[in-house]
Amino acid sequence: MTPEELLEKLAKAAAIKGYHLHADHDFCLGTAESLIANKERYGYMCCPCRLASDDKKTDSDIICPCVYRDDDIAEFGACMCSFYVSAEHKDDPDFFPEVDERRDPSRGL
Amino acid sequence: MDTIYLAAAAGVLALVIVAAMIMKKGKAAPEDPDEGSEKRECGDPELYELGMNPVSDKPIMYALTTCLHCKNTKKFLEENHYEVTVIHLDDYCDSDRANLMEKVRKYNPRGTFPVVLMPNGKVIVGFRKLLLEEAMKK
Numbered sequence: 001m002t003p004e005e006l007l008e009k010l011a012k013a014a015a016i017k018g019y020h021l022h023a024d025h026d027f028c029l030g031t032a033e034s035l036i037a038n039k040e041r042y043g044y045m046c047c048p049c050r051l052a053s054d055d056k057k058t059d060s061d062i063i064c065p066c067v068y069r070d071d072d073i074a075e076f077g078a079c080m081c082s083f084y085v086s087a088e089h090k091d092d093p094d095f096f097p098e099v100d101e102r103r104d105p106s107r108g109l
Numbered sequence: 110m111d112t113i114y115l116a117a118a119a120g121v122l123a124l125v126i127v128a129a130m131i132m133k134k135g136k137a138a139p140e141d142p143d144e145g146s147e148k149r150e151c152g153d154p155e156l157y158e159l160g161m162n163p164v165s166d167k168p169i170m171y172a173l174t175t176c177l178h179c180k181n182t183k184k185f186l187e188e189n190h191y192e193v194t195v196i197h198l199d200d201y202c203d204s205d206r207a208n209l210m211e212k213v214r215k216y217n218p219r220g221t222f223p224v225v226l227m228p229n230g231k232v233i234v235g236f237r238k239l240l241l242e243e244a245m246k247k
Contacts, residue, residue, distance in 0.1 A: 027177055034175035041199075048175035049222060051198050051210055080221070081177070096178075098235060101219040108220075109210040 003032035014065075019073060020090035022082055027093075031083045035064055049081040053108045061103065068102040076100075152201035160196040160209050163226050168193045171213045171224040175199065178236040179223040185238060186225075189245055193225070 001009075007028055011021050021028045034048035046052040047062040061067045069079045078085045080099045089095040163169045168186060172179035174197045186193045198209045210220065217224045217234045225233040231244040 030177045030180070034177070037175055048173065049178065051173060051206070051220070051222070054202075096236070098237075101221045103220075105214065105218060105220055109207050 001036065003029050003036060006032045006036060010065075014084055017070075018087060019069075019084045020087060022078070022085055022093075023089075023091050023095070024093040028083065031081060047081065050103070051109055058108055061107065071102060072099050150200070151203070152197070152205060156194070156196050157201065157205055157209065159194065160198075161212055163212075165194060166228050167191075168228060169226045170195045171209070171216075171222065171226075172197055173199045173222050176222045182223045182225060182236045182241070185236070185241060186245075189242075191245060198222075 007021060010032070014020060022031075031048055035045045038044070038046045038048060038052065042052050042054055042056070042059070044056050044059065045064045046059050047064050047066050050062050050066075052059050052062070056063075065084060066079065069084055072079045073084060073086050076097045076099045077089045078095065078097050078099060080101060082096045082099070085092075085095060159165065159169065160171065168191055170179065170183060170186075170193050172183070172195050179195075183193055183195055196209065198206060198213070201209055213222075213224055214220050216226065216232045219234075221234060223234075223236065225241070225244075227233065227244045229244065231240075233240045233244060
């Protein structure tokens with residue numbers, strides 16, 4: 001799967017929940033490449049902004065889209081990576097909010 | 110007749126030697142689990158040492174190869190003529206990866222990336238242009 005194909009697939013899935021991919025297409029392409037790299041390395045699309053433990057069970061909460069995405073978008077308008085954004089920010093290529101990490105530090109490495 | 114017996118004995122002996130060699134190889138496998146499998150590269154040892162003991166006159170950045178904010182931070186520092194040493198944690202394996210992550214959490218308990226250690230002691234978490242600019246002035 002190419003990064004473009006992945007983006008298309010993820011954009012469709014996000015739209016079902018009313019989310020959008022970030023307006024900066026190059027940023028999204030880079031993120032898609034990272035997701036593909038993680039899939040090749042670990043066997044699952046671990047969040048590219050977090051360090052994978054290389055154990056699918058441990059990383060189950062940070063497989064993209066992570067379980068924190070809904071709360072992050074509701075509070076900050078974007079997920080931690082700024083890959084997914086709310087409808088309100090869908091056209092803003094400079095929208096990169098500071099999103100607090102919700103993941104319990106005791107999880108993962 | 111003797112020639113036939115000798116040939117048969119030599120054949121049996123050869124089979125025994127081959128079987129012994131196969132068994133020996135089979136027993137050796139658990140001592141070296143990587144034998145025959147593709148070895149994964151596990152990061153630069155010198156950068157690991159720097160990551161564990163981050164003392165440098167250049168900024169040090171703990172990052173991930175997959176993290177776009179890390180790439181943007183590096184680019185921003187370099188555009189401002191700051192040479193930065195980048196330690197990609199996802200290049201490391203097993204205990205090295207865990208040890209480096211433990212180190213990162215000392216500077217940033219949430220464990221997010223990037224974490225930049227400026228030579229003046231400032232710690233900047235995330236791609237924060239204003240904070241980086243401020244830290245570069247001092």
